[in-house]
Amino acid sequence: MPARDPTLDLFAPAVSAAVEPCVVQPAPPAPAAARTQRQARELWLALSLPQLPLEALRETAAASTAGKPQGPIVIVDPDDDARTVIACNAAAGHAGIVPGLGLNAAFALTHDLDVQPRNPAREQSLLESLAAGAMAFTPRVSLLDDALLLEVRGSLQLFGGVEALAARLQRWLEGFGITALLALAPTPLAALWLARAQGGATELPVVREYTSLPARLAKLPLTSVRWPERVCQDLQKIGIATVGECLRLPRDGFARRFGPQLLEDLDRALGRLPDLRRIHVPRERYVEHLEFEHEVEDVSRLVGALEPLLLRMGMFLRKRQCCLRSFNLQLHHRDRPATRVIIRLVTPAADAAHLIELLSERLERIELPAPVQRVRLRSDTLQPIDAAVIAAAGSMTVEFEAAERALGPGRPGVDRELAQLRVSRLVERLRARLGTDAVHGVRVVPEHRPESASRATEPVVPERRARCNRRKSSDRQALPQPTPGVYSPRPLWLLSEPQRLLVEHERPCYEGRLEIEEGPERIESGWWDGKDVTRDYYVARAVDGQRLWIYRERRADRHWFLHGMFA
């Protein structure tokens, strides 16, 4: 019988006299001796992706900074008021910025910092595409927030062993520009913790049996476990800094102090409790091809021919009770590369008639470079439909029409969600013809600098709207207001660029002399990001009676500028 691992003994249930309110699971009955003789049933390879927020933004960044070396970039969470850095790139790391640093401290370390908000949607889609690619190595892939778990026991023989498989995975990920830390262990949690703790070591941590787990996990710092902040601090106070020391604590005391959930984590990592992971299933899409007998040159004929395709796609969506966010059309020509037409929707839709309308608007705008031989229609990933979309799609047409009849035909503002849907449809229709940038909403930003206080934004975003509604009163207070009794007027039109005014006899002119009526309102702000302003704002009246918002620079030049008009 092989010697028992001494650490397992200490993790045995302690007998306690008092009656404890919380129920503690005793250590699982399977004796460790029996388990050592069995090979691990599963082998999990964890890919931890520490730079995922940065890499997710790379597609947008690459387009704008193609070729230029990247300056320091940090990612912050736009919901988080504390403004801490979530991730930073190599250039920022050189300057001394690490994840977890406050944003103000980061600005103190380096001035030309590019701050990007985190984009969870893009991160999720990047993870899903990586998962789809990882399925080339194993059919069982599981997704976490910032990691992938691959169950590879069945794949090791095909790929020639763990090291070879890991090397192939690393090469594949490097091709995408993704940094990943890998580790192999019999349980998913153990593999994940080992991967996170790796940080720069070249050797791949490999654990093949359950018995070696406690020893290997013993030296892992608690940061790789990602328990809540307060728990880690409490553990630090009693001198616990590694997982091994955690394992040595008495079970019921640990559960009583920190909750049974963390105890379960340790059990699952050691393989004492089963750890079932949801296997990722890539979502299906709708694809259809259409080949024309004669090449089509006329756009209207093309639209007519595509109608049945879109109707079939609508029926497909309805049968699956799904909706889509975007779909694309590939037009194949004879001797030229295919033309791609992508239609993106503001809110997910399943209504074939609406999609046909959008597509026809878009197609009327483009010029076919050559006659079209065949066409491929492909939808984006499908999402399960929700009730509001069904109502608008007309699947429950009867109720929709009844509601309209009861409240008056075409009356706007009937119901909040219905109104939002109508606006989304309108935005999509306008964008299909005028371009995506042509339509936007506006948002107030609590900033003293006038040019930054108003920002163009996406018109209909229900989640953001809910947040805005909750914060609305605080947002109103967040608008910079000087002391009560002194009001600060703001013009309805703000020029995109302040216009320099000519000066005559020490007075500014704009189509004649300007009379200063009110002011000055001094705005000094923005020293932290280099776009600082020191201005004195006045309300001035032009010769013909128009009221203008002008300012005077308080710095060296002391020029006068026109910034807005009280229309």
Next chain:
Amino acid sequence: MTTVRSESDALHELLQHPRLWRARDDSFSRSATLPSGFAELDARLPGGGWPARGLVELLVEHAGIGELSLVMPPLAQCLERDPAAWLAWIAPPHEPYAPALVAHGVDPDRVLVVRTNQATWAMEQTLRSSACAAVLGWVDTSDLRSLRRLKLATEKSGALSFMFRSARQRMQPSPAELRLVLAPARSGLEIELLKSRGSTAGRIMLPMTLGRIC
């Protein structure tokens, strides 16, 4: 005898029709109105204020003389009455400034801005979609057919739409039921009622203190 009475009944009914205006009768306007916030203007406008629905045309010499502050009160009321209503700006000459919108009582979360040079098409689409309760459009077309289509779309959707055009086009016929010409003056804004249902044309001088947001 009975025939005569029924004829007079029929005549009486006809005379009650809302589109019929009788000069000695002030109560022709059955539609609701929104107070403009300026007593002199309310006194001259038919119904005592801005119409709650329909197409209103404002002819201005150039942008920024006070036309927006004039229409902000009815827009704010329109949006406040209906918490799901939206306001659309079609082809504005400059960007609407969100803090000023808030100060005038308009919720920027329900504002849609469309920048385009196909203003007439965009405005028509916006009205036909019934998505917005109020629309501000800067259209520069003089085609009567397009303007008539805009009016029809406004009526069908029940929205309130303000159309801003150049003052040079005052001589051209327009299907809008209310037409005002705005001109800046030293002490405020000069409003000329070019066309309105029932009210006599004339000029009003509004001593508007613009920038006074309270």
